[in-house]
Amino acid sequence: MPEGDTVWLAAHRLHSALADRVLTRSDLRVPRFATADLTGRTVLDVTPRGKHLLTRIEGGLTLHSHLRMDGSWQVYGTGERWRGGPAHQIRAILGNEAYTAVGYRLPVLELLRTADEEQAVGHLGPDLLGPDWDPDTAVANLLADPARPLGEALLDQRNLAGIGNVYKSELAFLARVTPWLPVGELPADTLARLVVTAQRLLDANKSRPERITTGRRGPGQRLYVYGREGRPCPRCGAPVRKADQGDGSRERPTYWCPGCQAGPTA
Structure with missing residues (x-):
């Protein structure tokens, strides 16, 4: 998507x-x-x-x-x-x-x-690339259901609008937690940084056809974990894993590093 x-x-x-x-x-x-x-x-x-x-x-x-x-x-x-x-x-x-x-x-x-x-x-949360963007509102929306897994909450467009499956996996990696960690278990400053990072990444990528989260443009180097199942984590070297995670409507492929991302897994 x-x-x-x-x-x-x-x-x-x-x-x-x-x-x-x-x-x-x-x-x-x-x-x-x-x-x-x-x-x-x-x-x-x-x-x-x-x-x-x-x-x-x-x-x-x-x-x-x-x-x-x-x-x-x-x-x-x-x-x-x-x-x-x-x-x-x-x-x-x-x-x-x-x-x-x-x-x-x-x-x-x-x-x-x-x-x-x-x-x-009208049901959408604040748009990461829109004039209504408000990180505080986005954080409050995410915390409205603290038991919900982070990955599901990020994909719910009612919380904040614009994040899809690629960014879900990449943002969890940057926050050093798995997408299955309940939102309420993230430290407040970590969740606030994650939301700000999400907006910065989307804004940086909006004018180019290729999506980059790592800052590197080489083949196979543009993303940290998404689409890299079995390859070494760029941070700790452990093999990246893949499993399905729901978003409230369907299961979606999710990538994470078992070596440096803390929290429950599939």
Whole structure:
């Protein structure tokens, strides 16, 4: 699933291609909105909210989309070949004279009134990359259920919006605790630092396609533990382990070092 930094970059690309331009093509390929015609309207902006995308359109309308596991928005210049997937996977097309944005495999796509955006994103906690970011509120949200495992709490977008499975594992490693440690057992200063670090990492990665948490760009060196099962921990040398951990909706692969991360494990 794309994380907050990936969604921010997608929104930036969509905004650059669509904002302040009149739509000359509009095609929403979902039954509920298949007859909606947005041509002739100006796109006002494309704003990320956590892992959600809000495309605001003249006339008080917002096209809300969520990428989840497989969705993507691709931007093409006029006359450029579309390469995002087969035609039957296209769920949305928004075009102007210069660019065409094509949404592939979008599991969430709805047209709503801009005034009703809170119905789609009002449940989210403070956005790590948004103007509403508030680390104190994020910490308070996480501590509202002190018995909940850290990894599950970080993935719950109601606590703070933008963290996905990669950052969950990387942040637990940096905090030297396992993702299964109950949130309430983290020292207060450790949890506060973790939240601040999360925002700094997402902000540092939001404008580049590759995600880096280690500060190193070499192959296999960009992340501390995620995707490195069986390889030596960069801190203590112990083999990195992998197990599934739930997030309240499904099990997700989780990586940690048994040598230098304290706490319960799977």
